[in-house]
Amino acid sequence: MISGNCIIAQSGGPTTAINSSACGAIFEALNQKPIEKVFGARNGIEGILNEELFDFDEEDVEELKLLKTTPSSALGSCRYRLKQDDSSDYERIFEVFNKYNIRYFFYIGGNDSMDTVKKIHEYAQKINYDIRVIGVPKTIDNDLVGTDHCPGFGSAAKYIATSILEMSHDADVYKSNIITIVEVMGRNAGWLAAASALTKATDLIYLPEAAFDFERFEQDVRKVYEEKGKVMIVVSEGIKDKDGRYISTLESVGGHDNFGHAQLGGVGSVLERYVKENIEKRVKKIELNILQRCAMHYGSKTDIDEAYMVGQQAVLYGMQGKSGYMVGLKRVSNTPYVCETELVDINQVANFEKKIPSHWINKEGNYVTKECIEYLSPLILGEVLIPTENGLPRYAKLKKKIVAKPDSMA
Amino acid sequence: MISGNCIIAQSGGPTTAINSSACGAIFEALNQKPIEKVFGARNGIEGILNEELFDFDEEDVEELKLLKTTPSSALGSCRYRLKQDDSSDYERIFEVFNKYNIRYFFYIGGNDSMDTVKKIHEYAQKINYDIRVIGVPKTIDNDLVGTDHCPGFGSAAKYIATSILEMSHDADVYKSNIITIVEVMGRNAGWLAAASALTKATDLIYLPEAAFDFERFEQDVRKVYEEKGKVMIVVSEGIKDKDGRYISTLESVGGHDNFGHAQLGGVGSVLERYVKENIEKRVKKIELNILQRCAMHYGSKTDIDEAYMVGQQAVLYGMQGKSGYMVGLKRVSNTPYVCETELVDINQVANFEKKIPSHWINKEGNYVTKECIEYLSPLILGEVLIPTENGLPRYAKLKKKIVAKPDSMA
Known part of the structure; x- marks a missing residue:
């Protein structure tokens, strides 16, 4: 077991659960004798390139514990892609690794x-630098391959289904008819929209995986509308027509704008205009904005616990000498729901994308199947108990004081 | 104590707490010997005009209990205003009251x-019809006079402050600067926007009570932006300029549209365009849509308990023979927070509107004072424990089976 220091960092879009994974990794790393110092990198890989590391020993333990139930990326994130043309980024990273004697690197992020x-x-193998590099999955999009599902997704799914359930109660209040269109995230994969099937309040679901057609859409909506007088429609931001064009970028849908101006808003606005023009004037468009990825206040306990577990397991796998893997979640059983971790070769994960399989979408292309719902159901179970202060969630506050550079200490 | 039957009904926009008040009133009424039958009216006063009453004895008691933690208006609501030109609506109402021997009428609603x-x-006094008529306040807008605050407001306030806190964590993730504009409800009174001051994450608040000026707005935003690089702006949908024009209806702000087309979206979109054009391109506009009035999943326990209390007290006041009153909330002490009910003459309530007093707004017109925050603070305390089923809130399902009309039973 190699001794040395460790870096834990976060990357990509924030989620409700990414700090839970950091929390699991931090406490396990602090616990491991071979690991001397546990550093965080400020803003992911950028923090390594810029030599902006902070020491978790300097943080208040109580604040670190709060990380488990704190949304968003407390260590800071980035969207930086390492330069592919030359090796300067890699040289710099390993210069920093070497300087700080980094022997363990845990990176929490998406694709x-x-x-x-x-x-x-x-690169470590190429230059013979002894280090364990392990990926920890997170993404609300649930689109990573090699893992049954992704930490962060379950909480987003729970928030979406709950919000739709509540909005359907709101829509039921008056006698008058109403059509509600809820736009959720998901550019290429429709898992978040699919999660709306967890509440019976959802009537129709449109996914990026199924080509969108306005005529069929109109038929679908009219059918539910005539039956119930209320329609709850959920749509992924990334739905496309049969030619692969994003519906959100289509102009003049509904024939409103005769001057050829691009219409404002995303796909929800496009469908809203279409419904208003062709079906019913009383239509409400709701964009479930960034709250769907940071609403810890109604996170899934299953998700948050699993996120913690994958973080912790990453460190344990690192201690076993593993490198070049992602920690995957493996569903051992669905009823009762049992899930454990396994190592997944990073080559099977990087640059792939997991979409909803076509046999999990109904033949009308406007809902998901029972099988899909069975897959989704356990992921939203349980509520997270969040410590509060003055009636609001009390989230972790880290100091993230950048450590002095070793050469300047010399 | 007069014996007879009772009607409980709901009206106006739904809130998180209006069913809690119904729950309190229903159980207290079912408990009272002089009350024989406890009816609900479907869709408020419309249900009385249409003779659509249902009997709470026919409902499952467990479902009725769930009403306490069920958002929106389970009995159904309406926005019907009684005809003022002739007395036909009143004649019809008292025809129904008489037919069903209604001696108690509890109406939960806003202004x-x-x-x-x-x-x-x-009208009852005029025609000498013996009945106790009592109003139960609810509105997320918190704009009813005669009560310290309104049931429904505290939960909306908690949801808004929590969501802003969470979105600020999201905005902090990347190094890049960002300006966030959150639009909340409130057409004439800014209480909901003011509630965002309950989290320190909120930098600037614009209220309908303070005339909005674009130049001052730009100065405010620039100041915070230069200091912090991130700005969290909260704005009431109903802000107006010094001439009383709604900012949301102003066209061509930001100089985008040279063809004189009305721009889409509400005030958030107007400010978003302005910021993008004049201050910073990275600006995000979030509309805290209808969830702010139905998000029981993070309701305020204080609010929900008080809502139950005013419903229950309405019945108890009715039993004391009171009529023509609203049940008001009276704050006995702020620390510790103690609140009780009192009767308020309905003439002091109807058709008035309570706005934020000007001395509770700072002199810059872009935030509320410490006093205002002290007033707001206790209203969001405590979390509501919601029964769940399959990971989602389990909300009440009522049958609302319309009772047979007495004359058809004869």
Whole structure:
């Protein structure tokens, strides 16, 4: 077991659960004798390139514990992609690794971050630098391959389904008819929209995986509308037509704008205009904005606990000498729900994308199947108990004081 | 103590807490010997005009208990205003009251509903019909006079402050600067926007009570932006300029549209365009949509308990023979927070509107004072424990089976 220091960092879009993974990794790393110092990198790989590291020993333990139930990326994130043309980024990273005697690197993130894990692992092998590099998955999009599902997704799914359930109660209040369109995140994969099937309040779901057609859409909506007088429609931001064009970028849908101006708003606005023009004037468009990725106040306990577990397991796998892997979640059983971790070769993960399989979408292309719902159901179970202060969630506050550079200490 | 039957009904926009008040009133009424039957009216006063009553004895007690933690208006709501030109609506109402021997009428609602309470009480006196008519306040807008605050407001306030806190964590993730504009409800009174001051994450607040000026707004935003690089702006949908024009209806702000087209979206979109054009391109506009009035999943325990209390007290006041009143909340002490109910003459309530007093707004017109925050603070305390089913809130399901009309039973 190699002795030395460790870096834990976060990358990509924030989620409700990414700090839970950091929390699991930090406490396990602090606990491991072979690991001397546990550093955080400020803003992911950028913090390594810029030599902006902070020491978790300097943080208040109580604040670190709060990380488990703190949304967003407390260590700071980035969207930086390592330079591919020359090796200068890699040289710099390993210069810093060497300077701080970094022997363990745990990177929590999505697709791009797993690519970074792969590249750093490969470069270490190339230059014979002894280090364990392990990826920890997170993404609300649930689109990473090699893992049954992604930490962060379950909480987003729970928030979306709960919000839709509540909005349907709101829509039921008056006698008058109403059509509600809820736009959720998901550029290429429709998992978040699919999660709305967890509440019966959702009538129709449109996914990027199924080509969108306005005529069929109109038929679908009219059918529910005539039956119930209320329609709850959920749509992924990334739905496309049969030619692969994003619906959100289509102009003049509904025939409103005769001057050829681009219409404002995303796909929800496009569908809202279409419904208003062709079906019913009383239509409400709701954008479930960034709250869907940071609403810890109604996070899924299953998700948050699993996120903690993958973070912790990453360190334990590192201690076993593993490198070049992502920690995957493996569903052992669905009823009762049992899930454990396993190692996944990073080459099987980086740069791939997991979409909803076509047999999990109904033949009308406007809902998901029972099988899909069974897959989703356990991921939202349980509520997270968040410490509060004055009636609001009390989230972790880290100092993140950058440590003095070793050469300046010399 | 007069014996007879009772009607409980809901009106106006739904809130998180209006069913809690119904719950309190229903159980207290079911408990009272002089009350024989406890009816609900479907969709408020419309249900009385249409003779659509349902019997709470026919409902499952467990479902009725769930009403306490169920958002929106389970009995159904309406926005109907009683006809003022002739007395036909009143004649019809008292025809139904008489037919069903209604001697107690509890109406849960906002401003307009309190006007209905007043009118029905006056008409009963005029025709010498023996009935107790009592209003139960609710509105997320917190704009009813005669009560320290309104049931429904505290939960909306908690949801808004929590969401802003969480979104500020999200905005802090990257190094890049960002300006966030959050639009909240509040057409004439800014209480909901003011509630965002409950989290330190909020930098600037614009209220309908303070005339909005674009130049000052730009100065305010620039100042925070230069200091912090991130700005969290909260704005009431109903802010107006010094001439009383709604900012949301101003066209061509930001100089975008040279063809004189009305721009889409509300005030958040107008400010977003202005910021993008004049201050910073990275600006995000969030509309805290209808969830702010129905997000029971993070409701305020204080609010929900008080809502239950005012519903229950309405019945108890009715049993004391009171009529023509609204149940008000009276703050006995702030630290510790103690609140009780009192009767408020309905004439002091109906058709008035309580705005934020000007001395609770700072002199720059871009935040509220410490006094205002002290007033708001206790209203969001405590979390509501919601029963769940499969990871989602389990909300009440009522049958609302319309009872057979007495004359058809004869």
